[in-house]
Amino acid sequence: VGPDDHPPDARQQIFDFAHNRGWPVFADIGSGLRTGGPPKLVIPWIEPAFEVGGLADHRAPEVILRIGRMPTAKAFSQWLTRHHEVPVVLVNSHVETHDFTGTSAATIQSSPKEALDSLGDGAGRDPEWLVAWERASARAGHAVATALPASSETAETVASLRQLDDGSSVHLASSMPIRHADGFVGNLEHDIRVLVNRGTNGIDGTIATTLGESMALDGPAVAILGDIAFLHDAGGLLAAGRSGRNLTLVVLDNGGGGIFSFLPIADVLPGETFNRLFRTPHRTDIRALAEAAGARVHTDVEAIQNATRTPGLDVVVLETDMNPVPAFRAAKRAAGAAMLAEDHVEEEAAEGHIAPDQDDQDA
Ligand SMILES: Cc1ncc(C[n+]2csc(CCOP(=O)(O)OP(=O)(O)O)c2C)c(N)n1
Structure with missing residues (x-):
């Protein structure tokens, strides 16, 4: 869910929709979905999760429902361009398309509420998948708390x-x-x-x-x-x-x-x-x-x-x-490695297969 002015009822509906299907919600800080004590299915660690070799590469989704503007995390838009095989459905209530990566397979031009209503109930639920993401998210939070240099x-x-x-x-x-x-x-x-x-x-x-x-x-x-x-x-x-x-x-x-x-x-x-x-x-x-x-x-x-x-x-x-680069990258690396731990990919994480320097930000 990208940065946008999602009203409270739309936010709740996004949570319910994801909960019913067992999907994680990757929410940008500007989405309004990460404040006020959100449910733990809201995963805030987009940058480390979508980094090259990050958990999203190992637990690649079958489909992405992208709501609103493109999330800020550079790693996410880069991930989309690396994974053209994963269909992205863009839900967008604005006239502009907000798809500068050109990766959307389809666009639903309506509010999130109408779009989610039209998608029906959650057949094919996989609770294990969501739990794995939630646990990875908790590990990332602990890793960032210890990896961030205090004065950065x-x-x-x-x-x-x-x-x-x-x-x-x-x-x-x-x-x-x-x-x-x-x-x-x-x-x-x-x-x-x-x-x-x-x-x-x-x-x-x-x-x-x-x-x-x-x-x-x-x-x-x-x-x-x-x-x-x-x-x-x-x-x-x-x-x-x-x-x-x-x-x-x-x-x-x-x-x-x-x-x-x-x-x-x-x-x-x-x-x-x-x-x-x-x-x-x-x-x-x-x-x-x-x-x-x-x-x-x-x-x-x-x-x-x-x-x-x-x-x-x-x-x-x-x-x-x-x-600001060293502290930013240190936190990202620590979070990325923590997300991969316990997910049968520890060895690769230990061998440093998470590419650390893919985050050249667009000014
Ligand atoms: C009106 C405008 N002029 C120039 C730029 C190009 N630009 C992007 S970031 C930046 C520097 C921002 O510096 P600062 O506000 O100190 O933030 P920091 O990068 O240190 O977080 C500039 C000049 C811009 N984004 N907008």
């Missing part, structure tokens, strides 16, 4: 989300915040609303968008965004400060565009050239800028919960490693 921006994103109270909304910005959260926060007990802008994936207007979200929704509004996205919307920051809305902006300050470190060219160009042309480190004092907009400024993740409980604008600046 992946861990900071996960910790930030865990600070949020029920009833909050959180905007996950392009480029890395949504990927950290989608990949490694797992399922959340907290009843928070996750908002993402998938499609053009621009870094522009992130603060203004979050301000708009805070006006449309009740409860505290939060954004988790990179330093470049923050600076790109300095005008939105000033408006947020003037608005009087309860807004908390969590800035992952990795000194530039962290996503570009995933590009193959990062390994080829001399560091200085790569920085100048791709990473584009800024020299702006983020805290001073936030204070100029009237924000209270904090520098640790524990400040987030209190900030969301206090009216007005708060900016939490978390300084992280310049290169």
Whole structure:
């Protein structure tokens, strides 16, 4: 299930549909299906599961029902293009097709509710298959919890989300915040609303968008965004400060565009050239800028919960490693290997047949 605004009744229907058939639900963090204590058939580890040699290669599905936009996890769209033999039925209530991989065998142009109703009851149920996925998912959660370096921006994103109270909304910005959260926060007990802008994936207007979200929704509004996205919307920051809305902006300050470190060219160009042309480190004092907009400024993740409980604008600046790649890959490898354990493929996992470096993300 991809990132989309699925209403609560559609979410419940997706859970029921999957439960009746014994299917796992691979849910993007932007799908709304991973918060508020979802059932364990919701598998949040899409990136490691669909990696080359991951569990989806060993337990390949006979058919995929893809609901909504393309999930964020790069490994999933790459898996689809490697597995043309697996038919994908795309359920899509939008006019656009959202199938840039060109892998859908059929499209049902309707809401998930109508589509699932039309698919009838769950003949051919295989409970063992679902249990195997659920157990693999639990193992992945434990593996990620121990494999994530504490100070990495992946861990900071996960910790930030865990600070949020029920009833909050959180905007996950392009480029890395949504990927950290989608990949490694797992399922959340907290009843928070996750908002993402998938499609053009621009870094522009992130603060203004979050301000708009805070006006449309009740409860505290939060954004988790990179330093470049923050600076790109300095005008939105000033408006947020003037608005009087309860807004908390969590800035992952990795000194530039962290996503570009995933590009193959990062390994080829001399560091200085790569920085100048791709990473584009800024020299702006983020805290001073936030204070100029009237924000209270904090520098640790524990400040987030209190900030969301206090009216007005708060900016939490978390300084992280310049290169998010090692922690991201370490977590993915650990989760992928844990999913494979117990599934008659331990030897291959131990031999390192999970390809670690297939995750060059599209900026
Ligand atoms: C409006 C716009 N301009 C340029 C880009 C290309 N772009 C993609 S990611 C990125 C850097 C983002 O840096 P930052 O906000 O610090 O996030 P990080 O990659 O570190 O998570 C840029 C410039 C874009 N997506 N949108």
